[in-house]
Amino acid sequence: MKAIGNRGQLFSLDFLIAMGLAVLAMGMLLNYFETTTNVEKEARVQNELNIVAMNASALVLEDADSKCPEGIFSAQGYKVYGCAIAGPGNSGFGNIKKEDLMIPDTFKCDISWTGGDNNDCDDDPSSAGNIASVERIFLERSQSLAKADYEKCAQGQSCSAYTQNTLTVKIWK
Amino acid sequence: MVEMRKGQTSVDIIMAILVALVFFAVLNIYNDDLSSQVSEISMKNGMKSILLDVYSATASAKAYGISIDYTSPRLKVGQSQKPLDCAISFRDDGGSNDDSIYITSGGKEEKYNKITLDDITIDGDSILNNSPVTRPCGEKFTIARSP
Numbered sequence: 001m002k003a004i005g006n007r008g009q010l011f012s013l014d015f016l017i018a019m020g021l022a023v024l025a026m027g028m029l030l031n032y033f034e035t036t037t038n039v040e041k042e043a044r045v046q047n048e049l050n051i052v053a054m055n056a057s058a059l060v061l062e063d064a065d066s067k068c069p070e071g072i073f074s075a076q077g078y079k080v081y082g083c084a085i086a087g088p089g090n091s092g093f094g095n096i097k098k099e100d101l102m103i104p105d106t107f108k109c110d111i112s113w114t115g116g117d118n119n120d121c122d123d124d125p126s127s128a129g130n131i132a133s134v135e136r137i138f139l140e141r142s143q144s145l146a147k148a149d150y151e152k153c154a155q156g157q158s159c160s161a162y163t164q165n166t167l168t169v170k171i172w173k
Numbered sequence: 174m175v176e177m178r179k180g181q182t183s184v185d186i187i188m189a190i191l192v193a194l195v196f197f198a199v200l201n202i203y204n205d206d207l208s209s210q211v212s213e214i215s216m217k218n219g220m221k222s223i224l225l226d227v228y229s230a231t232a233s234a235k236a237y238g239i240s241i242d243y244t245s246p247r248l249k250v251g252q253s254q255k256p257l258d259c260a261i262s263f264r265d266d267g268g269s270n271d272d273s274i275y276i277t278s279g280g281k282e283e284k285y286n287k288i289t290l291d292d293i294t295i296d297g298d299s300i301l302n303n304s305p306v307t308r309p310c311g312e313k314f315t316i317a318r319s320p
Binding site: 001058062099100102106 | 185218221225228229231232234235236238273276285286287288289
């Protein structure tokens with residue numbers, strides 16, 4: 001006990017242990033707050049990316065450059081849904097500009113589909129942090145569409161008029 | 174070893190009080206700064222949420238060729254009951270395919286720019302020709318794709 005009661009000694013061992021524990025508890029509390037804040041921020045960023053990606057993918061399929069021509073079908077009361085022309089190179093999906101897909105300039109994008117890439121949205125996502133990736137199935141016309149083919153497809157029989165493809169839109173910042 | 178007298182204040186307690194005083198003074202300054210930062214971030218987040226909502230409605234109108242009677246949320250910061258004034262602005266920034274959606278409030282703005290809104294109308298008004306179409310937050314307006 002003599003050593004503990006020495007003159008000039010400021011802190012007791014109990015006090016130091018208590019301080020250590022208090023600092024540890026405060027550190028854990030701050031870490032918890034920081035983690036919670038980060039999770040909320042990440043969720044908000046991811047939500048924004050998802051919305052931009054979903055809108056962009058819908059706009060790709062609905063763009064005038066990629067819509068299947070309805071030809072005589074509309075005159076006969078038919079409407080071709082979910083059909084797009086992805087096309088090679090600069091036609092179809094490849095030709096659509098980033099601005100036309102309403103992807104703001106602060107976002108980066110990579111748009112691809114079975115057998116092709118968009119020319120304007122062709123950034124490399126390998127070093128990106130948060131990425132929103134949206135896939136949409138679409139039908140691509142594989143031959144000149146005849147009414148008989150259309151009806152066969154509608155009846156669920158062997159449908160050779162369309163090929164089922166996948167469009168992938170990736171958005172990040 | 175010098176024994177302490179009854180009622181004597183120890184060096185330990187004086188040090189502890191001093192440290193506590195300094196700590197609370199610093200904490201108070203930090204809290205004031207944090208409070209102002211939280212208020213600013215909360216306002217920014219509110220504006221971003223409205224921007225995202227307007228953007229989403231506009232993109233749906235454009236993609237599916239539909240007309241949307243849209244009412245934006247009002248801008249509220251934190252627990253305050255009174256909404257802040259804010260405005261939604263659709264602008265043609267001049268260049269080709271260079272349109273923007275802005276949310277402005279109290280001199281601050283959030284925007285999505287370089288998006289094509291050429292075929293979008295707001296209450297029938299086109300965004301083309303550098304004429305911004307502005308509506309206050311919380312009011313209803315119609316977003317449509319021009320035929």
